[in-house]
Amino acid sequence: MxxxxxxxxxxxxxxxxxxxxPLWGDGLSRENYGKSWTAQLKTPWGRQHLDRVALVDGPHVLSSAKRYDLSLRIDGRIRRVLGIGAVFTATAHRGRGCARExxxxxxxxxxxxxxxxxxxFSEIAPAFYERLDFVPVPLLESTLxxxxxxxxxxxxxVRxxxxxxxxxxVEMSASRSAGARLALDRSEELIRFMITxxxxxxxFAPSGYRNTEFLVVEEGHQAVAYLVSTEQDGRWMIEEAGDRDPAGARLGAILQVMLARHPGERLPEIKCWWPHALVPPQLKxxxxxxxxxxxxxxxLRDRILPLPPLAAAEVVYWHSDYF
Ligand SMILES: CC(C)(COP(=O)(O)OP(=O)(O)OC[C@H]1O[C@@H](n2cnc3c(N)ncnc32)[C@H](O)[C@@H]1OP(=O)(O)O)[C@@H](O)C(=O)NCCC(=O)NCCS
Incomplete structure (x- = not known):
């Protein structure tokens, strides 16, 4: 072979x-699943930082994965990082070391x-990736x-x-992650890509299946707080959010505005990969x-590059940043 x-x-x-x-269609039709990938590659960030590779044997596609070219700030230093997503081996070829290869x-x-x-991000028991020297980073999903x-x-x-x-x-994002030991270095193009x-x-999903909102509070013609949220099945995932004021009161008020508009009797479940230090007074x-x-x-290069243990509170990683 x-x-x-x-x-x-x-x-x-x-x-x-x-x-x-079938695994990652996430409510899209097969046609729109393809269009969604193509559209991501057409964004300015996607064009330069995202692709997909495949392991082939002649005409057979064995395994594939997405590659992201990311910048991560680890303990104060910017590092170029390969982000690996959607690792997949066709059913007929599983268990023969293709994904590992x-x-x-x-x-x-x-x-x-x-x-x-x-x-x-491992969607399976992490042992497979641990055998390739990956170690877990603690990350919490909060219910608000x-x-x-x-x-x-x-x-x-709120507009x-x-x-x-x-x-x-970009500024809100940078100041929020300034004190973190691990956070993505989020450029304007990357944030535009994430929201897009x-x-x-x-x-691309059927009407009413999923809805993404991007809301802003402005003062003096400038955004001073924002929130991106996706609603699906009565659940809101706050993809990312920020407030110029460290106390976060305007961000909390955006959530109150969203809830006041919410028509149903049943309140949504609100989830977020919430940064530990961000505690608007309106939420718990x-x-x-x-x-x-x-x-x-x-x-990668240097196996002894220090990776001291991290605590979840030292990581700022939004759900938007998930790939
Ligand atoms: C996970 C996957 C990519 C492995 O592909 P593969 O080519 O069979 O992998 P390899 O032959 O290199 O390694 C096999 C090992 O993968 C691990 N593995 C496979 N499926 C697993 C699962 N569902 N949970 C945990 N580990 C799994 C096992 O450690 C297995 O070793 P074993 O055969 O000794 O039990 C493949 O099963 C797949 O495409 N699954 C569906 C998509 C998916 O879940 N991808 C992972 C996203 S993080």
Missing amino acids: SFHVVPATGAVLQQVLDDTF LLVRMLDTAVTEGQEFAML DIDQKRGGAPAML SGDERDLPSI RKRIQSG VAAATPTQEVLMIRP
């Missing part, structure tokens, strides 16, 4: 999409390309309780966010449990 790693384009891409769609080759290429760490303002929504203008808000969001991707995934973290998908990381 002669295995090769090739870019997943053309017929190889169609095979990969056919194979992965693809990952080993991707890690080798990453070293050649100057990346210093590799990172992924919002103090619903009795007597109506706060008197505050849809757009392009002009991004520079302020959520909108694509909601927009009712529960926090480890995320279902386990964030894992390993150094």
Whole structure:
């Protein structure tokens, strides 16, 4: 057998999409699942930082994965990181080391390309990735309780966010993660990509299936607080959020406005990968449990690069940043 790693384009891409769609279609039609991938690659960030590769044996597509070229701040230093997503082996080829072979080759290429760490989210028991020297990073999913303002929504203008808000969001994002030991280095293009991707995934789903909102509070023509949230099955996932004021009161008020607008009797369950230090007065973290998908990381070039144990409170990682 002669295995090769090739870019997943053309017929190889169609095979990969056919194979992965039943698992990761997430409410989309097969056609829109393909369109959603193409649309992500057409964004300025996606064009330069995202692709998919496949391990092939002649005409057979054995395994595939997504590659993200990310920047991560670890203990104050910016590191280039290979993000690995959607590792998949076609059913007929499982259990023969194909996924492992693809990952080993991707890690080798990453070293050649100057990346210093590799990172992924494991949807399976982490032992498979631990055998490739990945270690888990603690990450919590919080359930939020919002103090619903009795007597109506706060008197505050909340509008849809757009392009002009991004520079302020970059600043909010940077100051929020400044004290963290591990956080993505979120450029304007990356944030635009993250928000666009959520909108694509909601927009391509059947009407009413999933809805993404991007809301902003502005003062003096500048966004001073924002929130991106996706609603599905009566559950809100706060994808990312920020407030110029460290106390976060305007961010809490956005949530109160959203709840005041919420028509149903039953309040939504509100989830978030909430940064430990962000505690708007209007909300309480009712529960926090480890995320279902386990964030894992390993150094690439230098096995002794220090990766001291991290606590969940030292990590700022939004659900938007999940790949
Ligand atoms: C996980 C997956 C990519 C492994 O592909 P593969 O080519 O069979 O992997 P390899 O042959 O290199 O390694 C097999 C090992 O994968 C691990 N593995 C496979 N499926 C697993 C699962 N559901 N849970 C935990 N570990 C699993 C096992 O450690 C297995 O070793 P074993 O055969 O000794 O039990 C494949 O099963 C798959 O595509 N699953 C569906 C998609 C998925 O869950 N991807 C992972 C996303 S993080």
